[in-house]
Every structure is written in C-alpha cells, then in structure tokens.
Amino acid sequence: MRYHFSGIVQGVGFRPFIYRIATRNSLTGFVQNRSDGVIAEVEGPEESIVSFISGVNKELPPLADISNILRKEIAVRNDKVFRISESKTGGLGKVLITPDIATCGDCFKELFDPEDRRYRYPFINCTNCGPRLTIIKDIPYDRINTSMSCFPMCLSCRAEYENPADRRFHAEPNACPVCGPSLELLDEEGKVLTEEEPIQKTTALLLEGYVVAIKGLGGFHLAVDAANDEAVKRLRSRKFREEKPLAIMVKDIDVAGRLFRIDKEEEALLKSPQRPIVLAEKRKTGAVSSAVAPGVSNLGIMLPYTPLHHMLLEKHFQALIMTSANQVDEPICIANREAIKRLKGIADYFLVHNRDILVRCDDSIATVSAGKKRMLRRSRGFAPKPVILKKSYPEILALGPQMKTTICILKGNFAFLSPHIGDMETPEARDFYRESLALIQKIAECQPDIIACDLHPAYYTTKLAEDLTSSRIIRVQHHHAHIVSAMAENGIDGEVIGLAMDGTGYGLDGTVWGGEFLVADEANFTRIGHIMNYLLPGGEKAIREPWRIAVSLLKEAYGDNWPGVAEKLKIVPKKNYYEMMDRVMTHRFNSPVTSSLGRLFDGVAAILRIRQNVTFEGQAAMELEATAKSKIGIILPFDISNTDDVFCLDFSPMIRKIVDEIMAGRTKAEIAYSFHLTLPAAFRSMADAIRKRTGLNRVVLSGGCFQNRLLTEGTIAELEKAAFDIFFHEVLPSNDGCISLGQAVCAGAQVIGRRIT
Ligand code: ZN
Ligand code: ZN
Ligand code: FE
Numbered sequence: 116m117r118y119h120f121s122g123i124v125q126g127v128g129f130r131p132f133i134y135r136i137a138t139r140n141s142l143t144g145f146v147q148n149r150s151d152g153v154i155a156e157v158e159g160p161e162e163s164i165v166s167f168i169s170g171v172n173k174e175l176p177p178l179a180d181i182s183n184i185l186r187k188e189i190a191v192r193n194d195k196v197f198r199i200s201e202s203k204t205g206g207l208g209k210v211l212i213t214p215d216i217a218t219c220g221d222c223f224k225e226l227f228d229p230e231d232r233r234y235r236y237p238f239i240n241c242t243n244c245g246p247r248l249t250i251i252k253d254i255p256y257d258r259i260n261t262s263m264s265c266f267p268m269c270l271s272c273r274a275e276y277e278n279p280a281d282r283r284f285h286a287e288p289n290a291c292p293v294c295g296p297s298l299e300l301l302d303e304e305g306k307v308l309t310e311e312e313p314i315q316k317t318t319a320l321l322l323e324g325y326v327v328a329i330k331g332l333g334g335f336h337l338a339v340d341a342a343n344d345e346a347v348k349r350l351r352s353r354k355f356r357e358e359k360p361l362a363i364m365v366k367d368i369d370v371a372g373r374l375f376r377i378d379k380e381e382e383a384l385l386k387s388p389q390r391p392i393v394l395a396e397k398r399k400t401g402a403v404s405s406a407v408a409p410g411v412s413n414l415g416i417m418l419p420y421t422p423l424h425h426m427l428l429e430k431h432f433q434a435l436i437m438t439s440a441n442q443v444d445e446p447i448c449i450a451n452r453e454a455i456k457r458l459k460g461i462a463d464y465f466l467v468h469n470r471d472i473l474v475r476c477d478d479s480i481a482t483v484s485a486g487k488k489r490m491l492r493r494s495r496g497f498a499p500k501p502v503i504l505k506k507s508y509p510e511i512l513a514l515g516p517q518m519k520t521t522i523c524i525l526k527g528n529f530a531f532l533s534p535h536i537g538d539m540e541t542p543e544a545r546d547f548y549r550e551s552l553a554l555i556q557k558i559a560e561c562q563p564d565i566i567a568c569d570l571h572p573a574y575y576t577t578k579l580a581e582d583l584t585s586s587r588i589i590r591v592q593h594h595h596a597h598i599v600s601a602m603a604e605n606g607i608d609g610e611v612i613g614l615a616m617d618g619t620g621y622g623l624d625g626t627v628w629g630g631e632f633l634v635a636d637e638a639n640f641t642r643i644g645h646i647m648n649y650l651l652p653g654g655e656k657a658i659r660e661p662w663r664i665a666v667s668l669l670k671e672a673y674g675d676n677w678p679g680v681a682e683k684l685k686i687v688p689k690k691n692y693y694e695m696m697d698r699v700m701t702h703r704f705n706s707p708v709t710s711s712l713g714r715l716f717d718g719v720a721a722i723l724r725i726r727q728n729v730t731f732e733g734q735a736a737m738e739l740e741a742t743a744k745s746k747i748g749i750i751l752p753f754d755i756s757n758t759d760d761v762f763c764l765d766f767s768p769m770i771r772k773i774v775d776e777i778m779a780g781r782t783k784a785e786i787a788y789s790f791h792l793t794l795p796a797a798f799r800s801m802a803d804a805i806r807k808r809t810g811l812n813r814v815v816l817s818g819g820c821f822q823n824r825l826l827t828e829g830t831i832a833e834l835e836k837a838a839f840d841i842f843f844h845e846v847l848p849s850n851d852g853c854i855s856l857g858q859a860v861c862a863g864a865q866v867i868g869r870r871i872t
Pocket of ligand 3: 597851
C-alpha cells in the first residue's frame with residue numbers, strides 16, 4: 116500500500132514518526148520525502164496496515180499537519196525491513212520552517228530525571244519540541260543554518276541525531292550539557308555574576324523582589340514574583356506602563372485552575388504545544404498582586420514553555436510576571452548586549468545564555484469565545500506555520516496595515532504570515548518590520564513582484580510598497596481586507612455579507628471607516644451600509660481622550676443642546692472646553708468624520724464615566740466590557756435608514772436612552788450590559804435588511820471589536836437565530852493582524868480575475 120501525505124510533513128520529525136509506527140506494526144517498506152510531500156510504502160497484513168494508518172492519524176507529531184492523504188494499492192515488493200530512504204530531490208525547498216514548540220512530555224520527564232544525561236539541562240529538546248523559527252539564520256533548515264551552528268554535537272548527541280529510531284533523529288537544535296549552550300547570570304552592567312547554579316541564584320533574586328530580565332525563546336521577558344506587590348509596582352513604574360495588564364506565567368495547570376477561572380477550552384489552549392498567553396478571569400486570592408492588571412478582570416496567563424521556565428517555577432513560585440522586555444512601542448529585545456543597553460534602569464539582573472535568538476517572536480495571545488479558540492496575537496508557537504488555502508494564487512507580497520501589523524506572502528495554496536510585528540510608530544519598530552520582511556521572503560522562498568498594501572497614503576507600509584521594486588501595486592481597502600481574510604481562512608469564496616467592526620481604517624471616500632457592512636467577494640466589494648457618521652474632534656487626540664468622542668456623540672444625539680447634557684453627565688474636564696469643543700465641531704477643525712465602532716465604544720465608556728482618558732489603545736473598550744457584568748439588560752433603541760441604497764445604522768436614539776438611564780440611576784453594569792445586547796440586535800437587523808435586498812445568507816465577521824467576547828458571542832447568537840451561515844476567524848486574529856492575508860488574497864483574486872477576462 117502506498118500513502119502520499121501532503122501538508123506540513125517535512126522537517127517536523129515526520130519520517131522517524133512513520134518509521135516508529137510502521138515498525139511497531141511489523142510492517143516493511145520505506146518512507147521518503149518528495150518535493151510534494153512524503154511517500155510511505157508499507158507491506159504487511161491488512162489489520163496491521165489499518166492499525167498503522169490509525170496510529171498515524173492519532174499520534175501525529177505536534178508540528179506536523181496533514182492536509183491530505185492519497186492511498187494507492189501497489190504490487191508487493193517483499194521488502195525485509197522498514198527503512199527511511201534518503202530523498203531523491205532532497206525534499207528541496209519544501210522543508211517548511213516550523214514554529215517554536217513548548218517542551219514535550221518526554222523531554223520534561225528527562226529534565227527532572229536524575230538518571231538522565233540531560234538532568235536539569237535547560238536546553239533540552241527533541242524533534243517534537245524546542246526552538247525552530249527563532250534560531251534560524253537561513254534556509255534550508257539545517258544545523259549550520261541555525262544559531263546552533265557554533266555548538267558541534269558530542270558523540271552521544273550525534274548518535275541520537277543519526278538514529279532514525281531516536282526521538283532526536285534530525286533534531287537540529289539537539290544538545291546536552293557536554294556540547295550545548297549554557298546559562299549565565301549578569302548584573303545590570305553586563306558583568307558575569309555566576310555561571311554556577313544561575314537558576315538557583317535567579318530564584319533567590321526574584322524572591323527578594325528584584326526585576327530579572329530572562330532570555331527566552333523569541334526574546335527577553337522581564338520577570339518578577341507575581342505575589343510581591345512592591346516588585347510588581349516597581350516593574351510597572353520602571354516600564355512606564357502604568358495600566359496595561361502584565362502577562363503571568365503560572366507553574367502548572369493545577370495552579371492555574373486554583374488562581375483563575377478556566378473552562379475546558381481555555382485549559383486545552385493553555386496546555387497546547389503552542390503555549391499562548393490565554394485571557395482568564397482571576398479568582399479572589401492573594402497569590403497574584405492586584406497591581407498586575409488594574410481595572411480589568413481578565414489577565415493574560417501562560418504555562419511554562421521552555422525547560423528554563425519549568426526550572427524557575429519548580430519550587431518557589433506559583434506565578435511569575437513574565438512581560439515582554441521592551442520599552443513602550445519598541446520591539447522585544449533578543450540579543451544579550453542589546454538587552455543590557457535597552458533595559459537599563461528597568462532590569463536589575465540578566466539571566467542569559469549563548470544560544471542566539473535570531474528571530475524576534477513575542478508570546479502569542481489567545482482567548483476562547485463562542486466555544487472556540489480566537490487569536491489576539493499570532494506569533495510564537497503559531498508563526499510561520501502557513502495558512503492552507505482552498506485555492507492556489509499567484510505569488511503576492513502583502514505589507515499589512517500600520518498597527519498590529521503582520522506581513523503575508525501568498526505562494527500556491529500556502530499563505531505565509533510573519534509573526535506579529537506591531538505598530539509602525541517608532542524607528543525600532545520599522546527596523547523590526549524590515550527584518551520580518553526579509554525573514555518571510557526566506558521562509559516562503561520567493562520575492563513576489565506583485566505587492567498589496569493598504570489604501571491609506573500615510574501608512575509606513577504603503578510608502579514602503581512604493582519604495583520596493585515591483586511590477587504592480589494593488590491597494591486594498593482595510594475593511595475589505597478584514598472580510599477577505601476571514602473568508603480565506605474559512606475556505607469560502609463568492610459574495611458574502613461582511614461585518615467589519617473595527618477601530619479605524621481608510622475609507623474609499625477618504626473618511627475614517629470602522630463600522631462597515633459590505634457585500635464582498637474576494638476581489639471586489641460595495642459598502643452597503645455603515646454605522647452613522649460622527650466626528651472625532653481633535654483627531655488623534657480624540658483617541659487618547661475618549662471624553663471628546665462622548666461630546667461628539669452627544670452632539671449627534673442632541674444637536675446644539677449637547678452642552679447641557681454633557682454638564683449633567685460631568686464628562687467635560689474643564690469649563691472653557693465647552694466653547695472650544697463647540698467651535699471645533701461646528702467648523703470641523705481637525706475633526707475627521709468616522710463610522711468606527713471601536714471609537715463608539717470609547718465614547719460610550721466616557722459617557723458612563725468609566726474612562727475619560729486612555730493610556731493604550733482599546734483600554735476604554737476593554738473596561739466597558741469588564742463593566743458589563745449584569746444579568747439585567749434591555750435592547751436600547753436604534754434606527755436604520757436608507758439613502759441612495761446605503762443603509763445607515765443610527766445609534767443616536769441609543770445614546771439618548773443611555774443618558775436617560777444614567778439620569779434614572781441605573782447602574783453602569785446594567786447600562787454597559789444593555790449596550791452589549793443592543794449591538795448584536797442592531798447587526799442582525801442590518802444583516803436582515805441586506806439579505807432582503809441581495810438574497811445573500813452568508814455573514815462573515817472580522818475587525819478588532821470582535822476581540823470582545825460578549826459582543827462576538829452575542830452577535831453569533833443573534834445571527835444564528837435569524838438562520839444566517841456565520842464565518843469568523845479561528846486561525847488569525849480578528850484585529851489588524853489578519854489584514855495582510857486579506858490584502859494578499861484580494862490582490863491574488865484580482866490578478867486571476869483579470870487574466871480570465
Ligand atoms: Zn521534546
Ligand atoms: Zn551533546
Ligand atoms: Fe482593522
């Protein structure tokens with residue numbers, strides 16, 4: 116019998132895996148890499164073959180992903196043994212670079228086994244776990260092309276590496292205490308404090324409340340004891356990050372369950388080999404300082420994912436703060452010297468090692484909503500695993516948007532996405548962006564000459580598109596890209612109703628879009644409806660000061676009578692601001708028009724006096740969601756109007772009702788909850804109206820607002836009641852991390868469309 120496996124089956128320990136399953140079932144034959152996948156020919160009794168293939172499906176190595184198995188009966192060749200055959204083509208160009216994976220169960224056992232030759236060796240790994248992407252210098256993925264090249268394997272390690280039956284067969288980062296990397300503890304000047312017992316000494320320093328920068332897989336973390344209030348506050352003030360929640364690493368799943376409320380899906384995510392940060396609700400216990408995440412109930416938690424983490428958390432801590440080591444708006448530190456320089460004044464000590472991190476890769480962040488995994492940031496553990504598409508496309512490079520950006524290269528039916536890069540606001544971030552561009556071109560092994568980018572003329576990524584050599588630039592509207600991205604990962608095409616509920620994106624008419632109802636296919640769209648237009652008085656300022664948006668919403672709802680209402684609500688910080696705001700809005704000084712849902716959230720949070728000023732994007736919206744802890748709520752009124760065949764969703768009636776409810780003394784929790792009930796109802800009414808006009812029944816959801824679990828679950832439930840077919844992200848984030856894929860697929864569809872016509 117011949118099996119042809121395709122998907123992610125090379126460079127992931129797939130051949131030794133097949134070898135083990137085949138020999139276990141006493142089958143003979145061979146396994147071989149081909150340019151289009153892996154071939155296994157097996158001979159033996161029927162029941163052994165059945166047990167073989169079920170073993171393959173059940174026990175697949177963590178990094179492998181079979182997209183297709185072809186089966187063909189072939190003549191018996193009477194092989195005597197089962198062997199791993201060298202590939203004829205060398206598997207050229209098809210060995211995919213895989214993500215970094217958390218320490219596997221086998222390695223974990225060896226790590227704490229006094230009899231094992233890698234007992235307490237912090238760099239233990241095997242084919243099923245350990246660093247991958249983050250140690251890559253070049254392709255193909257061979258030891259000489261990684262940062263392990265300066266560590267020649269000892270005889271024992273080499274024997275494992277060369278033995279097809281061994282768990283470390285062709286494990287490129289294979290190492291042991293004799294031949295591999297080692298740890299050092301440095302002081303804040305970078306002087307070596309000790310090479311003896313550096314983990315024990317680090318533990319002691321953390322117990323004393325010091326901030327220690329710890330080199331991990333994709334960058335440095337800043338660590339402090341999560342239970343130590345003083346230490347957490349010190350870290351916060353040193354990092355100039357007064358309010359943004361800090362991520363926590365918890366010893367194991369039992370401790371996680373004691374400190375946090377986690378359901379089955381969240382537990383599975385926490386324990387998954389990708390080990391993302393998962394948002395979870397804190398129980399009221401003292402093991403985690405309240406300074407970790409003021410104002411919000413959900414904290415980001417993760418389990419240890421390297422041998423070093425397991426050893427740090429082994430005895431003395433239930434939880435450590437492990438926040439990305441960077442200055443505000445800068446990328447995560449990766450090199451030892453870089454860390455010492457850039458973290459001056461933040462970290463007291465540095466626990467480093469001599470295995471270089473060559474690719475920056477932040478921790479991924481995920482959550483669960485509507486019973487499924489949702490990514491908030493796709494990076495370590497997930498990138499650069501390609502998104503497998505249903506169709507093939509020409510080669511396209513898509514540069515992403517301005518914030519939370521990623522880069523995507525389309526090649527055949529694979530979409531290669533870079534790890535999360537972030538916001539393009541600082542020179543350091545832009546350097547990181549260019550590193551990521553070079554990296555993803557290496558990984559995809561191509562330099563496409565068709566480039567897709569955003570419509571926004573001032574984005575760094577748009578300007579870069581114009582600077583790079585290309586045969587063609589295709590500009591894709593931001594919210595169209597959102598919808599196409601969700602379509603692509605769900606493998607659907609043709610016309611759909613798209614709900615892009617978002618912060619901001621450049622619209623076709625030059626206004627700031629963000630609450631969009633589209634009728635879209637992959638190549639084209641029409642804006643069939645949107646949330647009402649309102650002003651952002653002061654432009655960028657309005658984003659940092661949501662009370663300005665509140666004023667603008669009141670002006671929409673009450674016209675010239677807004678100051679009286681604002682005064683009763685006490686939302687304007689200074690007396691003389693009333694006249695100023697009136698002038699700004701009447702003459703539209705620096706006041707772009709927007710239909711953004713994200714900014715509407717900010718405005719409503721300010722009307723409720725939850726948040727007048729923010730220190731990070733999404734803060735007001737997050738706190739509004741956290742406030743909505745009520746069992747009682749009503750659907751607030753809204754209007755749908757229709758002008759020139761465009762539906763407008765008018766929330767002014769809702770704003771007036773919210774004000775009435777505040778005056779009537781309703782709690783913030785009830786009003787915030789009512790707001791979260793109203794949006795899904797309004798979306799359903801809009802989708803109904805669009806279905807009536809177009810006959811379309813498929814609804815695709817995307818946009819940063821759907822990071823809000825209440826909103827997402829409410830919207831899906833409402834649309835289900837109305838019997839829509841609903842599609843939402845599971846592979847990529849619904850925020851701007853998904854834009855590059857949408858840009859790429861949209862551009863690809865346009866290129867294909869033009870060839871045909
Ligand atoms: Zn392992
Ligand atoms: Zn060794
Ligand atoms: Fe967006």
